[in-house]
Amino acid sequence: LKLEIRHDGIKPFPKWIGALAKYEQEKIRYATQCLVTRFSPCHWKEWRDLLDRLRDQPRATQLDAVNRYMNRQPYVLDMVNWGVPDYWESPGEFFLRNGNCHDYAIAKYLSLRLLGWNKEDLRIVALNDLNLRVGHAVLVVIEGDHAVVLDNQVPQVVEATSIHHYQPIYAVNEDTWWLYRH
Secondary structure, eight states, X not given: OOEEEEEEOOTTOHHHHHHHHHHHHHHHHHHHHOOXXXXXXXXXXXXXXXXXXXXTSOHHHHHHHHHHHHHXXXXXXXXXXXXXXXXXXXXXXXXXXXXXXXXXXXXXXXXXXXXXXXXXXXXXXXXXXXXXTEEXXXXXXXXXXXXXXEOTTOSSXXXXXXXXXXXXXXXXXXXXXXXXXX
């Protein structure tokens, strides 16, 4: 049995707040400084072009395309990438330096927000992978009475009810967080 406790505000999550703030700065910088050349692709522009192509597509198509696009990035541990054990990247940092599970979830979250998805339907979920006995993070998207998971370890979008080896710890969106008790 899982109990979900909702909390308003995201003050307990400074790394998430920092990732959102860096993203806001990137939107300004990349709007004017991201030029594509033969030897220097602009990952930000490629991302925004993908989102423009997806804008009028069915929601399931958007979920699948965003999941697959982000999952192309190589997985890199924070300690290797940033020299610290836990660093939450903005999308721009993720496109330039790759990242780990929460960085995939952040990029997917912000992609769906840019496609017009409501923040109330999106949650970055920190969890325990009971099979691997490690921490992990995914994006959960709530659609009506069911939820789907966008996971960097799985190429397709899957129903949350089909995953039994993940034990959620907490979830967060832009203004709310949830604590899970088991």
